[in-house]
């Protein structure tokens with residue numbers, strides 16, 4: 001069920017994404033500017049461009065609601081990832097020894 005949207009972009013999502021990128025055009029990378037990046041430890045380099053739409057609270061939480069989606073550069077989008085996933089342990093063995 002959580003994989004239902006992983007098949008690819010739906011028409012609705014492409015519309016929402018275009019709407020968000022248009023709304024935030026010229027504002028640079030909002031994910032970074034609004035402090036979402038700072039919540040996630042690690043290093044990345046913000047390109048300060050709005051090239052992808054980032055779900056600030058996680059797609060599993062808010063769905064594709066433009067109020068919770070901001071324009072982001074791809075570096076920051078990758079850095080933050082899917083916020084809702086942070087609570088889940090990574091899908092790999094951590095006790096390899």
Ligand SMILES: [Zn+2]
Pocket residue numbers: 031032037044045046075076079
């Ligand atoms: Zn950032």
Ligand SMILES: [Zn+2]
Pocket residue numbers: 029031032045046047048049072073074075076077
């Ligand atoms: Zn950025």
